Amino acid sequence: MSGKNRTVADIVAVCQEMYEDLNFNYARKWKAAQAGRKVIGFLPVYSPLEIIHAAGCLPLGIFGGGDAMEVIHGDAYYQSYICRIPRSTIELGVTNRLDFVDGMVFPFVCDVIRNLSGMWKIMFPNVWSKFFDTPQNFDSSIGGTYYVQELKEFKEGLEHVTGRTISDDDIRRSTKLYNENRRLVREVYAFRAKQPWLAPTSEVYVLMRAGLMMDVEEHNQMLKDYMAAAAAEDRPKRDNVRIAIFGSFCEQPPLNLIKSIEMAGCYIVDDDYSLNNRFLTVDVPTDGDPLEALSETYLKHSVETSCKYVPVEEDKGKFHIAAVKASGAEGVIYATPSFCDPALLDRPMVCHRLSDAGIPYIAFKYAENSGQMQPIREQAGTFADSIKLWS
Amino acid sequence: MSKPEAIKEASMEMQKQMIARNYDAITSKHETGRKVSSTFVPGNLNELLMCFDIVNNLPEINAIQAGMRKASGGYIMEAEKTGHSEDVCTYVKCDIGQMTKGNIAPNGKPYPNPDVLMLSYTGCYTFMKWFELLREEYKCPTLMLHVPYEGDGHSTQNMRDYIVKQLKEVVIPGLEQVSGVKFDIDRLRQYLRASAKAEDDLVWCLEQGKKKPSPIDAYFGGVYYIGPIFTAFRGTEDAVKYYEMLRAEVQGRIENHQGPLTPEGTYFNDQKYRLIVEGPPNWTNFREFWKMFYDEGAIVVASSYTKVGGLYDRGFRHDPDNPLESLADYCLGCYTNLNLPTRVDLLAEYVEEYEADGLLINSIKSCNSFSAGQLMIMKEVERKTGRPGAFIETDLVDPRYFSAANVKNRLESYFQMIEQKRRGGGSKTVAA
Numbered sequence: 074m075s076g077k078n079r080t081v082a083d084i085v086a087v088c089q090e091m092y093e094d095l096n097f098n099y100a101r102k103w104k105a106a107q108a109g110r111k112v113i114g115f116l117p118v119y120s121p122l123e124i125i126h127a128a129g130c131l132p133l134g135i136f137g138g139g140d141a142m143e144v145i146h147g148d149a150y151y152q153s154y155i156c157r158i159p160r161s162t163i164e165l166g167v168t169n170r171l172d173f174v175d176g177m178v179f180p181f182v183c184d185v186i187r188n189l190s191g192m193w194k195i196m197f198p199n200v201w202s203k204f205f206d207t208p209q210n211f212d213s214s215i216g217g218t219y220y221v222q223e224l225k226e227f228k229e230g231l232e233h234v235t236g237r238t239i240s241d242d243d244i245r246r247s248t249k250l251y252n253e254n255r256r257l258v259r260e261v262y263a264f265r266a267k268q269p270w271l272a273p274t275s276e277v278y279v280l281m282r283a284g285l286m287m288d289v290e291e292h293n294q295m296l297k298d299y300m301a302a303a304a305a306e307d308r309p310k311r312d313n314v315r316i317a318i319f320g321s322f323c324e325q326p327p328l329n330l331i332k333s334i335e336m337a338g339c340y341i342v343d344d345d346y347s348l349n350n351r352f353l354t355v356d357v358p359t360d361g362d363p364l365e366a367l368s369e370t371y372l373k374h375s376v377e378t379s380c381k382y383v384p385v386e387e388d389k390g391k392f393h394i395a396a397v398k399a400s401g402a403e404g405v406i407y408a409t410p411s412f413c414d415p416a417l418l419d420r421p422m423v424c425h426r427l428s429d430a431g432i433p434y435i436a437f438k439y440a441e442n443s444g445q446m447q448p449i450r451e452q453a454g455t456f457a458d459s460i461k462l463w464s
Numbered sequence: 465m466s467k468p469e470a471i472k473e474a475s476m477e478m479q480k481q482m483i484a485r486n487y488d489a490i491t492s493k494h495e496t497g498r499k500v501s502s503t504f505v506p507g508n509l510n511e512l513l514m515c516f517d518i519v520n521n522l523p524e525i526n527a528i529q530a531g532m533r534k535a536s537g538g539y540i541m542e543a544e545k546t547g548h549s550e551d552v553c554t555y556v557k558c559d560i561g562q563m564t565k566g567n568i569a570p571n572g573k574p575y576p577n578p579d580v581l582m583l584s585y586t587g588c589y590t591f592m593k594w595f596e597l598l599r600e601e602y603k604c605p606t607l608m609l610h611v612p613y614e615g616d617g618h619s620t621q622n623m624r625d626y627i628v629k630q631l632k633e634v635v636i637p638g639l640e641q642v643s644g645v646k647f648d649i650d651r652l653r654q655y656l657r658a659s660a661k662a663e664d665d666l667v668w669c670l671e672q673g674k675k676k677p678s679p680i681d682a683y684f685g686g687v688y689y690i691g692p693i694f695t696a697f698r699g700t701e702d703a704v705k706y707y708e709m710l711r712a713e714v715q716g717r718i719e720n721h722q723g724p725l726t727p728e729g730t731y732f733n734d735q736k737y738r739l740i741v742e743g744p745p746n747w748t749n750f751r752e753f754w755k756m757f758y759d760e761g762a763i764v765v766a767s768s769y770t771k772v773g774g775l776y777d778r779g780f781r782h783d784p785d786n787p788l789e790s791l792a793d794y795c796l797g798c799y800t801n802l803n804l805p806t807r808v809d810l811l812a813e814y815v816e817e818y819e820a821d822g823l824l825i826n827s828i829k830s831c832n833s834f835s836a837g838q839l840m841i842m843k844e845v846e847r848k849t850g851r852p853g854a855f856i857e858t859d860l861v862d863p864r865y866f867s868a869a870n871v872k873n874r875l876e877s878y879f880q881m882i883e884q885k886r887r888g889g890g891s892k893t894v895a896a
Contacts, residue, residue, distance in 0.1 A: 191804025204615025418593035
């Protein structure tokens with residue numbers, strides 16, 4: 074699928090197709106291509122994909138069903154006041170769209186995803202399902218000791234699924250590939266922040282989503298190809314404002330919502346969409362113990378997001394303010410899924426800090442199947458105008 | 465016209481006095497010089513706090529108090545006005561709204577600012593954000609104790625070691641610093657010994673729900689029975705005495721073949737339906753809610769809410785010989801820290817052990833920790849036991865989400881379904 078002369082349109086078409094494919098045909102074909110291959114699904118926000126890759130498995134990002142899937146069975150499992158991602162994930166499961174998946178990882182995000190891990194055990198007893206609990210204590214000797222052992226148990230679970238031993242060198246090799254992936258992702262983000270008219274977020278978003286569903290080496294090549302192709306595009310620079318999106322780290326907005334924000338006069342220059350590939354902010358060391366390296370990087374060099382405790386009160390929101398400054402954003406749209414405890418409980422705190430730092434913001438809620446974009450366009454457009462006029 | 469005063473047993477009066485003394489201890493901290501901590505019910509480290517002479521204030525309980533006094537609705541709306549979402553936990557919003565309204569304790573005196581936020585993060589994500597929010601207001605030290613979730617249905621040595629290490633290296637030094645009191649592990653052992661004694665009596669009382677008629681109501685009465693152990697009194701001699709008194713009362717009812725005392729002062733002897741209830745109660749309309757049950761002859765013989773502060777009936781006891789490890793095990797084993805399959809198994813066991821007619825779920829809008837997955841819990845428990853389940857929806861302390869007519873209708877349908885089942889009608893179970 075890679076090629077030096079691919080255009081932006083070619084690359085985006087491939088990504089868009091993967092993004093829209095709720096039968097996960099790429100992953101099915103990947104699995105069928107070689108006997109014994111396994112696919113491990115993972116939900117937002119963070120899982121150590123290196124270890125899944127080191128086990129010879131394809132990590133497959135499961136971000137719910139989006140706006141294209143009608144949820145029929147999934148609604149029977151949840152009350153009206155629960156967000157949509159667990160119900161559409163269940164819909165994917167009960168409609169056999171995930172029948173080829175050998176394991177599911179439910180990282181710590183909130184109580185809903187946490188409880189979904191147990192529901193999966195009941196519904197799909199033959200699928201290895203793992204609740205992956207990252208530490209909230211960030212001291213190497215306390216949270217780190219705990220986390221290294223959790224990573225060992227995670228590795229052992231995958232060994233059980235695959236029937237193969239995962240060596241330290243296997244993890245190191247995979248870590249190198251994921252380091253490259255993270256570096257390239259950061260480069261794409263920096264490229265977009267610098268010239269957002271060349272890399273609209275409606276493209277970057279599907280590029281990232283597809284990357285969480287495909288082989289990492291293939292995605293690495295694709296990221297390079299995209300940057301080369303995008304840099305060669307002749308796209309006009311518009312009189313848009315530059316905004317950052319926060320609060321969208323778990324249930325994802327429909328692509329039309331992203332497009333609507335852009336059409337309303339906003340360049341999205343930073344975001345926390347499908348955060349997995351940016352969760353660790355530096356390279357994971359590839360010398361020494363690979364699990365300790367993963368642990369230390371998580372403890373010391375990972376993003377601030379709502380599912381992580383911020384130990385020092387003064388640090389709350391610092392990450393967001395730094396991200397706004399680094400990306401040159403002029404304002405923030407705090408866009409969060411309805412009924413999302415982490416984002417909604419964090420919202421007043423993060424927004425206070427933005428306000429204190431003189432960063433304008435607006436906030437609204439969405440669902441992955443939100444259909445009415447006119448209010449979003451109006452709100453984002455008004456926000457853009459207000460920044461142009463008064464900031 | 466105001467409702468008549470609820471008739472209370474001696475143990476309830478004793479508990480009321482204990483709670484009143486604790487509120488007085490909290491609100492008089494400036495006079496006494498005692499330090500005050502805020503903390504949560506699940507994973508409550510009361511014995512440890514007592515080792516530092518720290519008074520234990522529980523925002524969840526304050527929210528319940530506000531709910532029962534019909535004050536919570538106003539507090540919640542106050543918090544929503546300041547940017548807190550209508551979607552999130554109403555305990556949090558009640559607490560925050562109360563702050564903006566003078567933060568008055570039930571004794572009429574203002575709550576002082578806490579000296580430490582003891583963030584025992586057990587079984588509920590919201591706890592973490594709640595105390596991040598309070599920390600912004602109070603600017604006091606926050607001690608985080610991360611209790612991993614039992615995702616695979618059991619705790620591990622790694623989880624236990626992690627908690628013990630946090631206790632040794634974060635919580636205890638932090639409490640020493642706040643209080644100026646040096647930690648004495650023998651003092652902790654002494655409190656844990658008292659805890660275990662009270663826990664024995666609590667378990668005895670809860671297990672009497674197996675009798676017919678049941679001398680207890682394990683939900684509406686149960687919230688009183690668990691009060692001292694789940695809050696600021698576990699490890700105290702007061703709690704030991706309370707549970708001795710409670711046990712004697714329950715024993716007396718057994719001897720007289722009596723059911724529990726209702727708030728109207730009558731013994732609930734005519735028990736037609738025996739229920740297991742999952743989920744917390746509604747607090748804003750607590751008596752009205754309770755009355756819907758006893759008016760229909762429904763007694764709750766066991767509940768999961770009485771396990772949020774520990775599953776003592778499954779054998780756990782605080783252990784003075786392994787004090788910190790025992791606190792770790794306690795935190796790990798609280799009900800909402802158990803995975804869904806474990807919760808299903810526990811509830812199905814209760815249905816069988818307590819010879820219940822079925823499982824009723826009171827699903828709470830505010831509480832995803834409890835509520836997410838409850839529809840599956842109901843189906844699974846029905847499947848395992850062959851007895852019908854039912855589902856009602858209310859909230860903790862937001863009166864906007866208590867619809868009496870709706871709840872009553874569903875309960876009546878459920879009782880009809882149980883009747884039908886008893887008559888042998890209907891081959892399959894359907895949720896109300």
